[in-house]
Amino acid sequence: MHRTADPQQALSRRGSNPSRAGAAVGFGLRVPHYDQILSHGLRADFAEAVSENFMGRGGRAFSVLERVRADMPIALHGVSLSVGGMTPLSGPYLDELRSLATRIDAFSVSDHLCFGTFGGHYAHDLWPLPYTEEAVEHVVERVQRVQDRLGRRLLLENVSSYLEYRASTLREWEFLSEVVTRADAGLLLDLNNVFVSAANHGFSAREYLAGLPTARVEQFHLAGHSDAGGYLFDDHGAPVSPAVWRLYEQAHELFGPRPTIIEWDERLPALATLEAEADQARALSKAVLAARHEARA
Amino acid sequence: MKLAELQDYFARAARSGSGPLPELERVFLGSHQLPAIDRMAIYNRGYFYRLLDSLASVFERTKWALGDAEFERVGLAYLAKYPSEHPAIERVGRSFSAYLHSIDAPAVIVDLAALEWARLCTLVAPNPVQVATVSSIEPRRFPDSQLRFVPSLHWLEVDPAALRIFAGEVPAPSSELRSSCGVAVWRKQHAVHHESLDETEFRALVSAAGGATVSRVCAIFDRGSEAEDVARAFQILSAWFGRSWLESVVSTGP
Numbered sequence A: 001m002h003r004t005a006d007p008q009q010a011l012s013r014r015g016s017n018p019s020r021a022g023a024a025v026g027f028g029l030r031v032p033h034y035d036q037i038l039s040h041g042l043r044a045d046f047a048e049a050v051s052e053n054f055m056g057r058g059g060r061a062f063s064v065l066e067r068v069r070a071d072m073p074i075a076l077h078g079v080s081l082s083v084g085g086m087t088p089l090s091g092p093y094l095d096e097l098r099s100l101a102t103r104i105d106a107f108s109v110s111d112h113l114c115f116g117t118f119g120g121h122y123a124h125d126l127w128p129l130p131y132t133e134e135a136v137e138h139v140v141e142r143v144q145r146v147q148d149r150l151g152r153r154l155l156l157e158n159v160s161s162y163l164e165y166r167a168s169t170l171r172e173w174e175f176l177s178e179v180v181t182r183a184d185a186g187l188l189l190d191l192n193n194v195f196v197s198a199a200n201h202g203f204s205a206r207e208y209l210a211g212l213p214t215a216r217v218e219q220f221h222l223a224g225h226s227d228a229g230g231y232l233f234d235d236h237g238a239p240v241s242p243a244v245w246r247l248y249e250q251a252h253e254l255f256g257p258r259p260t261i262i263e264w265d266e267r268l269p270a271l272a273t274l275e276a277e278a279d280q281a282r283a284l285s286k287a288v289l290a291a292r293h294e295a296r297a
Numbered sequence B: 001m002k003l004a005e006l007q008d009y010f011a012r013a014a015r016s017g018s019g020p021l022p023e024l025e026r027v028f029l030g031s032h033q034l035p036a037i038d039r040m041a042i043y044n045r046g047y048f049y050r051l052l053d054s055l056a057s058v059f060e061r062t063k064w065a066l067g068d069a070e071f072e073r074v075g076l077a078y079l080a081k082y083p084s085e086h087p088a089i090e091r092v093g094r095s096f097s098a099y100l101h102s103i104d105a106p107a108v109i110v111d112l113a114a115l116e117w118a119r120l121c122t123l124v125a126p127n128p129v130q131v132a133t134v135s136s137i138e139p140r141r142f143p144d145s146q147l148r149f150v151p152s153l154h155w156l157e158v159d160p161a162a163l164r165i166f167a168g169e170v171p172a173p174s175s176e177l178r179s180s181c182g183v184a185v186w187r188k189q190h191a192v193h194h195e196s197l198d199e200t201e202f203r204a205l206v207s208a209a210g211g212a213t214v215s216r217v218c219a220i221f222d223r224g225s226e227a228e229d230v231a232r233a234f235q236i237l238s239a240w241f242g243r244s245w246l247e248s249v250v251s252t253g254p
Helices: A006-015 A031-040 A059-071 A091-103 A133-150 A172-183 A191-201 A205-208 A242-255 A272-297 B003-014 B036-058 B060-068 B070-079 B089-102 B107-124 B158-165 B199-209 B215-218 B228-242
Strands: A025-028 A044-052 A072-076 A108-114 A115-118 A121-127 A154-157 A186-190 A215-225 A262-265 B147-150 B154-159 B180-187 B191-198 B247-249
Touching: A025 A272, A031 A059, A031 A272, A044 A059, A059 A072, A059 B107, A072 A091, A072 B228, A091 A133, A091 A205, A108 A186, A108 A205, A108 A215, A115 A172, A121 B003, A121 B036, A121 B089, A133 A154, A133 A172, A133 B003, A154 A172, A154 A215, A172 A186, A172 A205, A186 A191, A191 A205, A191 A215, A191 A242, A205 A242, A242 A272, A262 A272, A272 B215, B003 B036, B036 B060, B036 B070, B036 B089, B036 B107, B060 B070, B060 B107, B060 B158, B070 B089, B089 B107, B107 B154, B107 B158, B107 B191, B147 B199, B147 B215, B154 B158, B154 B199, B158 B180, B158 B191, B191 B199, B199 B228, B215 B228
Parallel strands: A025 A044, A025 A262, A044 A072, A072 A108, A108 A154, A154 A186, A186 A215, A215 A262
Antiparallel strands: A115 A121, B147 B247, B154 B180, B180 B191
16 A cells, blocks of 8 residues: 655654645665665655666566555656657657556656757767757647646756857746746756756856746755866765755745755765755754744744 | 757767867857866766766676776777667667677677676566466466466577676686577576576577477477486476466467
8 A cells, every 4th residue: 555645745644733844855766775775664755766767677676666665655757758859759658657657656757857869869868958949849848748648747857067058048047937837847946956057157046046936846856066176066976065955945945845855876875874864954944944933923 | 050950969069989079169158167168078978988887887797807998998989889779778788799799809708798688688677467387287288388488587598608707707718619508597586597508498498488389398308218308398397487487378279
Protein backbone atom coordinates (compact mmCIF):
# COMPACT_ATOMS: atom_id res chain seq x y z
CA MET A 1 0.00 0.00 0.00
CA HIS A 2 1.56 3.27 -1.09
CA ARG A 3 1.46 6.21 1.24
CA THR A 4 0.27 9.62 0.13
CA ALA A 5 2.17 10.93 -2.89
CA ASP A 6 2.48 14.52 -1.66
CA PRO A 7 5.37 14.96 0.80
CA GLN A 8 4.22 18.37 2.02
CA GLN A 9 0.79 16.94 2.78
CA ALA A 10 2.37 13.93 4.45
CA LEU A 11 4.38 16.21 6.70
CA SER A 12 1.24 18.05 7.79
CA ARG A 13 -0.57 14.78 8.44
CA ARG A 14 2.19 13.73 10.81
CA GLY A 15 0.85 16.33 13.22
CA SER A 16 2.96 19.35 12.35
CA ASN A 17 1.20 22.67 12.15
CA PRO A 18 1.09 23.22 8.36
CA SER A 19 1.95 26.88 8.74
CA ARG A 20 5.11 26.03 10.69
CA ALA A 21 5.94 22.57 9.34
CA GLY A 22 8.65 23.85 7.04
CA ALA A 23 9.59 22.23 3.78
CA ALA A 24 9.47 18.49 3.18
CA VAL A 25 13.07 17.59 2.43
CA GLY A 26 14.59 14.59 0.70
CA PHE A 27 17.41 13.59 -1.61
CA GLY A 28 18.10 11.75 -4.82
CA LEU A 29 18.46 7.96 -5.07
CA ARG A 30 22.02 7.08 -6.16
CA VAL A 31 23.40 3.64 -7.03
CA PRO A 32 26.17 3.49 -4.36
CA HIS A 33 23.48 3.91 -1.69
CA TYR A 34 21.18 1.17 -3.02
CA ASP A 35 22.35 -1.61 -0.71
CA GLN A 36 21.95 0.54 2.37
CA ILE A 37 18.55 1.74 1.21
CA LEU A 38 17.39 -1.81 0.62
CA SER A 39 18.50 -2.91 4.07
CA HIS A 40 17.70 0.17 6.15
CA GLY A 41 15.43 2.42 4.07
CA LEU A 42 15.83 6.21 3.91
CA ARG A 43 15.47 8.90 6.54
CA ALA A 44 13.75 11.57 4.46
CA ASP A 45 10.34 13.13 3.84
CA PHE A 46 10.46 12.08 0.20
CA ALA A 47 12.95 10.92 -2.41
CA GLU A 48 13.79 11.84 -5.98
CA ALA A 49 14.51 9.26 -8.67
CA VAL A 50 16.18 10.07 -11.98
CA SER A 51 13.49 8.80 -14.35
CA GLU A 52 15.85 7.27 -16.92
CA ASN A 53 17.55 5.16 -14.24
CA PHE A 54 14.29 3.35 -13.52
CA MET A 55 12.27 3.37 -16.74
CA GLY A 56 11.64 -0.17 -17.95
CA ARG A 57 14.05 -1.66 -15.45
CA GLY A 58 13.83 -4.56 -13.06
CA GLY A 59 16.31 -6.02 -10.62
CA ARG A 60 17.89 -3.93 -7.93
CA ALA A 61 16.74 -0.55 -9.29
CA PHE A 62 13.13 -1.73 -9.27
CA SER A 63 13.46 -3.14 -5.74
CA VAL A 64 14.96 0.13 -4.47
CA LEU A 65 12.08 2.09 -5.94
CA GLU A 66 9.50 -0.25 -4.42
CA ARG A 67 11.26 -0.21 -1.05
CA VAL A 68 11.45 3.58 -0.91
CA ARG A 69 7.94 4.09 -2.23
CA ALA A 70 6.54 1.90 0.55
CA ASP A 71 7.88 4.48 3.03
CA MET A 72 7.61 7.84 1.30
CA PRO A 73 6.53 9.76 -1.82
CA ILE A 74 8.82 9.80 -4.85
CA ALA A 75 9.39 12.64 -7.31
CA LEU A 76 10.52 11.63 -10.80
CA HIS A 77 13.21 13.86 -12.28
CA GLY A 78 14.30 13.34 -15.88
CA VAL A 79 17.44 14.38 -17.72
CA SER A 80 16.78 13.27 -21.31
CA LEU A 81 13.45 14.76 -22.33
CA SER A 82 15.17 17.58 -24.25
CA VAL A 83 12.03 19.66 -24.07
CA GLY A 84 13.71 22.53 -25.90
CA GLY A 85 15.31 20.37 -28.58
CA MET A 86 14.52 20.19 -32.28
CA THR A 87 14.49 16.37 -32.34
CA PRO A 88 10.87 15.18 -32.23
CA LEU A 89 9.70 14.14 -28.76
CA SER A 90 9.98 10.40 -28.30
CA GLY A 91 6.58 8.74 -27.94
CA PRO A 92 7.97 5.51 -26.44
CA TYR A 93 10.01 7.54 -23.93
CA LEU A 94 6.94 9.48 -22.82
CA ASP A 95 4.82 6.34 -22.60
CA GLU A 96 7.44 4.62 -20.46
CA LEU A 97 7.70 7.70 -18.24
CA ARG A 98 3.95 7.80 -17.84
CA SER A 99 3.88 4.12 -16.99
CA LEU A 100 6.59 4.56 -14.33
CA ALA A 101 4.85 7.62 -12.85
CA THR A 102 1.59 5.70 -12.63
CA ARG A 103 3.24 2.61 -11.14
CA ILE A 104 4.78 4.52 -8.25
CA ASP A 105 2.07 7.17 -8.01
CA ALA A 106 4.81 9.77 -8.49
CA PHE A 107 4.45 12.96 -6.50
CA SER A 108 5.73 14.97 -9.46
CA VAL A 109 7.38 14.60 -12.86
CA SER A 110 10.05 17.08 -13.84
CA ASP A 111 12.82 17.70 -16.36
CA HIS A 112 15.07 20.55 -17.41
CA LEU A 113 14.39 23.64 -19.47
CA CYS A 114 17.15 23.07 -21.98
CA PHE A 115 17.97 20.94 -25.00
CA GLY A 116 20.04 17.78 -25.03
CA THR A 117 19.44 16.14 -28.38
CA PHE A 118 20.94 16.64 -31.83
CA GLY A 119 20.00 14.86 -35.03
CA GLY A 120 18.12 12.18 -33.10
CA HIS A 121 21.01 11.56 -30.69
CA TYR A 122 21.32 12.25 -26.96
CA ALA A 123 23.99 14.57 -25.56
CA HIS A 124 23.36 13.52 -21.94
CA ASP A 125 24.02 17.14 -21.05
CA LEU A 126 21.79 20.10 -20.27
CA TRP A 127 22.56 22.56 -23.07
CA PRO A 128 21.21 26.11 -22.67
CA LEU A 129 18.62 27.56 -25.00
CA PRO A 130 18.68 31.01 -26.56
CA TYR A 131 16.18 33.16 -24.69
CA THR A 132 14.07 34.34 -27.61
CA GLU A 133 10.37 34.56 -28.41
CA GLU A 134 10.86 31.84 -31.03
CA ALA A 135 12.30 29.54 -28.36
CA VAL A 136 9.45 30.34 -25.96
CA GLU A 137 6.89 29.34 -28.56
CA HIS A 138 8.81 26.21 -29.49
CA VAL A 139 9.19 25.04 -25.88
CA VAL A 140 5.64 25.91 -24.83
CA GLU A 141 4.22 23.82 -27.66
CA ARG A 142 6.41 20.85 -26.70
CA VAL A 143 5.69 21.13 -22.97
CA GLN A 144 1.98 21.09 -23.73
CA ARG A 145 2.38 17.97 -25.82
CA VAL A 146 4.37 16.31 -23.03
CA GLN A 147 1.73 17.21 -20.47
CA ASP A 148 -1.04 15.86 -22.72
CA ARG A 149 0.84 12.60 -23.18
CA LEU A 150 1.68 12.23 -19.48
CA GLY A 151 -1.78 13.30 -18.39
CA ARG A 152 -0.27 15.56 -15.74
CA ARG A 153 1.60 18.79 -15.18
CA LEU A 154 5.31 18.86 -15.91
CA LEU A 155 7.73 20.74 -13.68
CA LEU A 156 10.60 22.49 -15.45
CA GLU A 157 13.94 23.09 -13.79
CA ASN A 158 16.22 26.04 -14.56
CA VAL A 159 19.67 24.78 -15.59
CA SER A 160 23.06 26.16 -14.65
CA SER A 161 24.95 27.50 -17.64
CA TYR A 162 28.34 28.75 -18.75
CA LEU A 163 27.38 30.32 -22.05
CA GLU A 164 24.81 32.84 -23.32
CA TYR A 165 23.67 33.43 -26.89
CA ARG A 166 24.03 36.84 -28.44
CA ALA A 167 20.61 36.19 -30.02
CA SER A 168 18.85 36.18 -26.62
CA THR A 169 16.31 38.97 -26.18
CA LEU A 170 14.96 37.91 -22.76
CA ARG A 171 16.67 37.48 -19.39
CA GLU A 172 16.78 33.89 -18.19
CA TRP A 173 14.09 34.36 -15.55
CA GLU A 174 11.82 36.15 -18.03
CA PHE A 175 12.20 33.23 -20.43
CA LEU A 176 11.50 30.69 -17.67
CA SER A 177 8.46 32.63 -16.46
CA GLU A 178 7.03 32.95 -19.96
CA VAL A 179 7.41 29.25 -20.66
CA VAL A 180 5.87 27.91 -17.44
CA THR A 181 3.04 30.44 -17.51
CA ARG A 182 2.07 29.96 -21.15
CA ALA A 183 2.46 26.16 -20.97
CA ASP A 184 0.67 25.96 -17.60
CA ALA A 185 3.66 24.06 -16.22
CA GLY A 186 5.24 24.09 -12.76
CA LEU A 187 8.67 25.38 -11.83
CA LEU A 188 11.32 23.37 -10.08
CA LEU A 189 13.60 26.11 -8.87
CA ASP A 190 17.21 24.97 -8.51
CA LEU A 191 18.79 27.55 -6.25
CA ASN A 192 22.31 26.30 -6.77
CA ASN A 193 21.80 26.66 -10.53
CA VAL A 194 20.56 30.22 -10.07
CA PHE A 195 23.62 31.01 -7.98
CA VAL A 196 26.07 29.37 -10.40
CA SER A 197 24.57 31.04 -13.49
CA ALA A 198 24.36 34.41 -11.73
CA ALA A 199 28.08 34.21 -10.97
CA ASN A 200 28.98 33.00 -14.46
CA HIS A 201 26.92 35.60 -16.31
CA GLY A 202 27.02 38.49 -13.86
CA PHE A 203 23.34 38.90 -12.99
CA SER A 204 21.66 39.23 -9.62
CA ALA A 205 20.31 36.00 -8.11
CA ARG A 206 17.90 38.05 -6.02
CA GLU A 207 16.53 39.80 -9.10
CA TYR A 208 16.15 36.37 -10.72
CA LEU A 209 14.02 35.05 -7.85
CA ALA A 210 11.95 38.23 -7.65
CA GLY A 211 11.14 37.93 -11.35
CA LEU A 212 9.55 34.47 -11.10
CA PRO A 213 5.80 33.79 -10.93
CA THR A 214 5.30 32.80 -7.26
CA ALA A 215 2.40 30.44 -7.81
CA ARG A 216 4.37 28.38 -10.34
CA VAL A 217 7.25 27.57 -8.00
CA GLU A 218 6.50 24.06 -6.78
CA GLN A 219 9.81 22.56 -5.67
CA PHE A 220 13.35 23.56 -4.76
CA HIS A 221 16.65 21.90 -5.54
CA LEU A 222 19.80 22.44 -3.52
CA ALA A 223 23.29 21.21 -4.39
CA GLY A 224 26.96 22.01 -4.13
CA HIS A 225 29.22 23.52 -6.78
CA SER A 226 32.93 24.12 -7.15
CA ASP A 227 35.06 27.10 -8.05
CA ALA A 228 36.82 26.16 -11.27
CA GLY A 229 38.91 29.32 -11.35
CA GLY A 230 37.21 31.92 -13.48
CA TYR A 231 33.79 30.33 -13.27
CA LEU A 232 31.59 28.24 -10.95
CA PHE A 233 31.04 24.65 -11.96
CA ASP A 234 27.78 22.91 -11.08
CA ASP A 235 29.22 19.50 -10.22
CA HIS A 236 26.94 18.45 -7.36
CA GLY A 237 30.08 17.36 -5.59
CA ALA A 238 30.14 19.33 -2.34
CA PRO A 239 27.88 20.45 0.49
CA VAL A 240 25.46 23.27 -0.23
CA SER A 241 27.47 26.49 -0.03
CA PRO A 242 26.63 29.21 2.55
CA ALA A 243 25.64 31.58 -0.27
CA VAL A 244 23.15 29.04 -1.65
CA TRP A 245 21.71 28.47 1.85
CA ARG A 246 21.12 32.23 1.99
CA LEU A 247 19.38 32.05 -1.37
CA TYR A 248 17.23 29.18 -0.04
CA GLU A 249 16.24 31.43 2.83
CA GLN A 250 15.31 34.21 0.42
CA ALA A 251 13.34 31.76 -1.70
CA HIS A 252 11.38 30.78 1.42
CA GLU A 253 10.56 34.39 2.07
CA LEU A 254 9.34 34.85 -1.50
CA PHE A 255 7.64 31.54 -2.22
CA GLY A 256 7.08 29.87 1.16
CA PRO A 257 8.16 26.34 2.00
CA ARG A 258 8.32 23.98 -0.97
CA PRO A 259 9.38 20.31 -1.13
CA THR A 260 13.16 20.41 -1.38
CA ILE A 261 15.65 17.93 -2.77
CA ILE A 262 19.34 17.86 -1.92
CA GLU A 263 21.27 16.69 -5.00
CA TRP A 264 24.71 15.10 -4.77
CA ASP A 265 26.41 13.23 -7.64
CA GLU A 266 30.17 13.65 -7.72
CA ARG A 267 32.32 12.43 -4.79
CA LEU A 268 29.14 10.99 -3.31
CA PRO A 269 29.33 10.80 0.49
CA ALA A 270 27.60 8.38 2.87
CA LEU A 271 23.84 8.70 3.28
CA ALA A 272 24.40 10.19 6.73
CA THR A 273 25.98 13.29 5.13
CA LEU A 274 22.98 13.76 2.88
CA GLU A 275 20.68 13.30 5.85
CA ALA A 276 22.59 16.01 7.70
CA GLU A 277 22.20 18.38 4.74
CA ALA A 278 18.49 17.58 4.69
CA ASP A 279 18.27 18.30 8.43
CA GLN A 280 19.90 21.67 7.82
CA ALA A 281 17.38 22.49 5.08
CA ARG A 282 14.50 21.46 7.34
CA ALA A 283 15.83 23.54 10.24
CA LEU A 284 16.36 26.59 8.05
CA SER A 285 12.90 26.26 6.55
CA LYS A 286 11.30 26.05 9.99
CA ALA A 287 13.33 28.98 11.29
CA VAL A 288 12.20 31.20 8.39
CA LEU A 289 8.58 30.25 8.98
CA ALA A 290 8.85 30.79 12.73
CA ALA A 291 10.38 34.22 12.20
CA ARG A 292 7.64 35.11 9.76
CA HIS A 293 5.00 33.89 12.25
CA GLU A 294 6.50 35.96 15.06
CA ALA A 295 6.71 39.04 12.84
CA ARG A 296 3.01 38.69 12.06
CA ALA A 297 2.12 38.14 15.72
CA MET B 1 20.19 32.68 -36.78
CA LYS B 2 16.98 30.79 -36.11
CA LEU B 3 16.52 28.44 -33.14
CA ALA B 4 17.27 25.32 -35.19
CA GLU B 5 20.49 26.83 -36.56
CA LEU B 6 21.61 27.97 -33.12
CA GLN B 7 21.04 24.52 -31.66
CA ASP B 8 22.81 22.87 -34.55
CA TYR B 9 25.75 25.24 -34.13
CA PHE B 10 25.88 24.62 -30.37
CA ALA B 11 25.78 20.84 -30.82
CA ARG B 12 28.57 20.91 -33.40
CA ALA B 13 30.70 23.14 -31.18
CA ALA B 14 30.09 21.03 -28.07
CA ARG B 15 31.01 17.87 -29.99
CA SER B 16 33.88 19.25 -32.01
CA GLY B 17 36.94 17.07 -31.81
CA SER B 18 39.12 19.57 -33.64
CA GLY B 19 38.98 22.76 -31.61
CA PRO B 20 36.55 25.68 -31.60
CA LEU B 21 34.25 26.37 -34.56
CA PRO B 22 34.76 29.55 -36.57
CA GLU B 23 32.76 32.62 -35.57
CA LEU B 24 32.04 31.25 -32.13
CA GLU B 25 32.47 34.71 -30.60
CA ARG B 26 29.78 36.06 -32.94
CA VAL B 27 27.21 33.52 -31.71
CA PHE B 28 27.95 33.49 -27.97
CA LEU B 29 28.71 36.11 -25.39
CA GLY B 30 32.01 36.00 -23.57
CA SER B 31 33.64 38.13 -20.94
CA HIS B 32 37.14 39.42 -20.40
CA GLN B 33 37.55 36.88 -17.59
CA LEU B 34 36.10 34.00 -19.59
CA PRO B 35 35.92 34.34 -23.40
CA ALA B 36 33.19 32.48 -25.31
CA ILE B 37 35.73 29.93 -26.60
CA ASP B 38 36.65 28.93 -23.05
CA ARG B 39 33.00 28.80 -22.09
CA MET B 40 32.20 26.43 -24.96
CA ALA B 41 35.22 24.33 -23.98
CA ILE B 42 33.42 23.53 -20.69
CA TYR B 43 30.57 21.96 -22.66
CA ASN B 44 32.99 20.27 -25.07
CA ARG B 45 34.91 18.56 -22.24
CA GLY B 46 31.67 17.79 -20.43
CA TYR B 47 30.18 16.07 -23.47
CA PHE B 48 33.06 13.69 -24.14
CA TYR B 49 34.18 12.97 -20.60
CA ARG B 50 30.70 12.39 -19.18
CA LEU B 51 30.11 9.77 -21.86
CA LEU B 52 33.61 8.36 -21.42
CA ASP B 53 32.99 7.97 -17.66
CA SER B 54 29.79 6.13 -18.40
CA LEU B 55 31.58 3.88 -20.90
CA ALA B 56 34.26 3.16 -18.31
CA SER B 57 31.69 2.24 -15.68
CA VAL B 58 30.13 -0.35 -17.99
CA PHE B 59 33.38 -1.64 -19.53
CA GLU B 60 35.42 -1.69 -16.35
CA ARG B 61 37.39 -4.84 -17.15
CA THR B 62 37.90 -3.84 -20.79
CA LYS B 63 39.38 -0.59 -19.54
CA TRP B 64 41.62 -2.49 -17.15
CA ALA B 65 42.79 -4.80 -19.95
CA LEU B 66 43.45 -1.94 -22.39
CA GLY B 67 45.01 0.40 -19.84
CA ASP B 68 43.68 3.87 -18.96
CA ALA B 69 45.37 5.82 -21.77
CA GLU B 70 44.43 3.38 -24.53
CA PHE B 71 40.87 3.11 -23.24
CA GLU B 72 40.57 6.90 -23.30
CA ARG B 73 41.97 7.08 -26.85
CA VAL B 74 39.73 4.31 -28.17
CA GLY B 75 36.72 5.45 -26.11
CA LEU B 76 36.84 9.02 -27.36
CA ALA B 77 37.18 7.85 -30.97
CA TYR B 78 34.18 5.55 -30.43
CA LEU B 79 32.06 8.33 -28.92
CA ALA B 80 32.87 10.64 -31.83
CA LYS B 81 31.66 7.97 -34.25
CA TYR B 82 28.74 6.53 -32.25
CA PRO B 83 26.73 9.24 -30.45
CA SER B 84 24.19 8.03 -27.91
CA GLU B 85 20.90 6.71 -29.25
CA HIS B 86 19.23 6.00 -25.93
CA PRO B 87 17.91 8.26 -23.16
CA ALA B 88 19.81 6.24 -20.53
CA ILE B 89 23.46 7.23 -20.66
CA GLU B 90 25.01 3.80 -20.02
CA ARG B 91 23.46 2.54 -23.27
CA VAL B 92 25.98 4.60 -25.22
CA GLY B 93 28.23 1.52 -25.20
CA ARG B 94 25.84 -0.57 -27.29
CA SER B 95 28.19 -0.73 -30.29
CA PHE B 96 31.49 -0.61 -28.40
CA SER B 97 32.38 -4.25 -28.95
CA ALA B 98 31.56 -4.01 -32.65
CA TYR B 99 33.66 -0.83 -32.87
CA LEU B 100 36.61 -2.56 -31.21
CA HIS B 101 36.26 -5.33 -33.79
CA SER B 102 36.17 -2.78 -36.61
CA ILE B 103 39.47 -1.25 -35.53
CA ASP B 104 41.12 -4.68 -35.28
CA ALA B 105 41.41 -4.73 -31.50
CA PRO B 106 42.51 -8.17 -30.21
CA ALA B 107 39.63 -10.65 -30.38
CA VAL B 108 39.80 -11.28 -26.66
CA ILE B 109 39.24 -7.55 -25.95
CA VAL B 110 36.32 -7.49 -28.40
CA ASP B 111 34.79 -10.47 -26.58
CA LEU B 112 35.47 -9.01 -23.14
CA ALA B 113 33.56 -5.88 -24.16
CA ALA B 114 30.71 -8.03 -25.51
CA LEU B 115 30.58 -9.89 -22.20
CA GLU B 116 30.45 -6.67 -20.19
CA TRP B 117 27.72 -5.32 -22.45
CA ALA B 118 25.68 -8.51 -21.92
CA ARG B 119 26.16 -8.12 -18.17
CA LEU B 120 24.80 -4.56 -18.31
CA CYS B 121 21.79 -5.69 -20.36
CA THR B 122 21.15 -8.39 -17.78
CA LEU B 123 21.50 -5.96 -14.90
CA VAL B 124 18.93 -3.49 -16.21
CA ALA B 125 16.48 -5.91 -17.87
CA PRO B 126 12.88 -5.74 -16.70
CA ASN B 127 11.67 -8.30 -14.19
CA PRO B 128 9.84 -11.29 -15.67
CA VAL B 129 6.06 -11.34 -15.45
CA GLN B 130 6.47 -14.68 -13.69
CA VAL B 131 9.06 -17.41 -13.20
CA ALA B 132 8.18 -20.90 -14.42
CA THR B 133 8.55 -23.82 -12.05
CA VAL B 134 8.74 -27.55 -12.74
CA SER B 135 5.35 -27.96 -11.09
CA SER B 136 3.82 -25.76 -13.79
CA ILE B 137 4.63 -28.35 -16.47
CA GLU B 138 1.86 -30.40 -17.97
CA PRO B 139 3.71 -33.71 -18.58
CA ARG B 140 1.56 -34.76 -21.55
CA ARG B 141 2.08 -31.46 -23.36
CA PHE B 142 5.68 -30.86 -22.31
CA PRO B 143 7.41 -32.42 -25.36
CA ASP B 144 5.53 -30.10 -27.73
CA SER B 145 5.95 -27.02 -25.54
CA GLN B 146 8.22 -24.05 -26.13
CA LEU B 147 10.34 -22.49 -23.42
CA ARG B 148 10.13 -18.72 -22.86
CA PHE B 149 13.15 -17.25 -21.12
CA VAL B 150 13.19 -14.35 -18.65
CA PRO B 151 14.21 -10.97 -20.15
CA SER B 152 17.40 -10.79 -18.06
CA LEU B 153 18.93 -13.98 -19.53
CA HIS B 154 21.49 -13.32 -22.26
CA TRP B 155 23.87 -15.60 -24.08
CA LEU B 156 26.86 -15.07 -26.33
CA GLU B 157 30.00 -16.76 -27.61
CA VAL B 158 33.34 -15.48 -26.38
CA ASP B 159 37.00 -16.43 -26.31
CA PRO B 160 37.52 -18.29 -23.00
CA ALA B 161 40.44 -15.95 -22.35
CA ALA B 162 37.93 -13.10 -22.06
CA LEU B 163 36.32 -14.91 -19.13
CA ARG B 164 39.70 -15.30 -17.49
CA ILE B 165 40.52 -11.61 -17.92
CA PHE B 166 37.15 -10.71 -16.48
CA ALA B 167 38.03 -12.85 -13.47
CA GLY B 168 41.25 -10.90 -12.98
CA GLU B 169 43.85 -12.82 -14.96
CA VAL B 170 46.44 -10.63 -16.67
CA PRO B 171 45.90 -10.68 -20.46
CA ALA B 172 48.35 -12.92 -22.30
CA PRO B 173 50.00 -11.82 -25.54
CA SER B 174 47.45 -12.34 -28.31
CA SER B 175 47.47 -15.72 -29.90
CA GLU B 176 46.65 -16.56 -33.49
CA LEU B 177 44.50 -19.46 -32.32
CA ARG B 178 40.92 -18.30 -31.84
CA SER B 179 38.64 -20.40 -29.70
CA SER B 180 35.20 -19.70 -28.35
CA CYS B 181 32.73 -20.97 -25.81
CA GLY B 182 29.06 -20.31 -25.14
CA VAL B 183 28.29 -18.19 -22.12
CA ALA B 184 25.04 -17.54 -20.31
CA VAL B 185 24.55 -14.31 -18.37
CA TRP B 186 21.71 -14.11 -15.88
CA ARG B 187 20.46 -12.32 -12.82
CA LYS B 188 19.76 -13.97 -9.49
CA GLN B 189 18.24 -11.75 -6.83
CA HIS B 190 20.04 -8.51 -7.72
CA ALA B 191 23.42 -9.92 -8.76
CA VAL B 192 24.59 -10.64 -12.32
CA HIS B 193 26.27 -13.99 -12.96
CA HIS B 194 27.88 -15.49 -16.03
CA GLU B 195 29.14 -18.97 -16.73
CA SER B 196 30.46 -20.87 -19.72
CA LEU B 197 28.25 -23.71 -20.89
CA ASP B 198 29.35 -26.90 -22.54
CA GLU B 199 28.83 -26.94 -26.26
CA THR B 200 25.72 -29.14 -26.15
CA GLU B 201 23.96 -27.10 -23.50
CA PHE B 202 24.73 -23.88 -25.38
CA ARG B 203 23.27 -25.31 -28.59
CA ALA B 204 20.20 -26.43 -26.66
CA LEU B 205 19.81 -22.96 -25.13
CA VAL B 206 20.10 -21.21 -28.49
CA SER B 207 17.69 -23.67 -30.03
CA ALA B 208 15.13 -23.29 -27.23
CA ALA B 209 15.39 -19.51 -27.32
CA GLY B 210 14.80 -19.69 -31.08
CA GLY B 211 11.44 -21.36 -30.48
CA ALA B 212 12.25 -25.07 -30.80
CA THR B 213 9.94 -27.40 -28.92
CA VAL B 214 11.21 -29.26 -25.86
CA SER B 215 11.41 -32.52 -27.81
CA ARG B 216 13.64 -30.89 -30.45
CA VAL B 217 15.76 -29.30 -27.75
CA CYS B 218 16.15 -32.70 -26.06
CA ALA B 219 17.18 -34.25 -29.37
CA ILE B 220 20.30 -32.11 -29.23
CA PHE B 221 21.49 -34.27 -26.32
CA ASP B 222 21.24 -37.42 -28.43
CA ARG B 223 24.58 -39.19 -28.36
CA GLY B 224 23.25 -42.67 -28.93
CA SER B 225 22.83 -43.78 -25.32
CA GLU B 226 19.18 -43.31 -24.45
CA ALA B 227 19.55 -43.53 -20.67
CA GLU B 228 22.49 -41.10 -20.55
CA ASP B 229 20.92 -38.73 -23.08
CA VAL B 230 17.67 -38.52 -21.12
CA ALA B 231 19.54 -38.04 -17.87
CA ARG B 232 21.65 -35.26 -19.38
CA ALA B 233 18.63 -33.49 -20.91
CA PHE B 234 16.75 -33.77 -17.63
CA GLN B 235 19.73 -32.40 -15.69
CA ILE B 236 20.12 -29.40 -18.01
CA LEU B 237 16.44 -28.50 -18.20
CA SER B 238 16.13 -28.86 -14.42
CA ALA B 239 19.07 -26.50 -13.98
CA TRP B 240 17.38 -23.90 -16.21
CA PHE B 241 14.31 -24.06 -13.98
CA GLY B 242 16.51 -24.00 -10.87
CA ARG B 243 18.31 -20.86 -12.02
CA SER B 244 15.00 -19.13 -12.74
CA TRP B 245 15.87 -18.76 -16.42
CA LEU B 246 12.39 -19.68 -17.58
CA GLU B 247 9.47 -17.30 -17.57
CA SER B 248 6.93 -19.77 -18.91
CA VAL B 249 6.41 -23.07 -20.65
CA VAL B 250 4.03 -22.57 -23.54
CA SER B 251 2.09 -25.42 -24.98
CA THR B 252 2.01 -25.41 -28.79
CA GLY B 253 -0.22 -28.46 -29.25
CA PRO B 254 -4.01 -28.57 -29.64
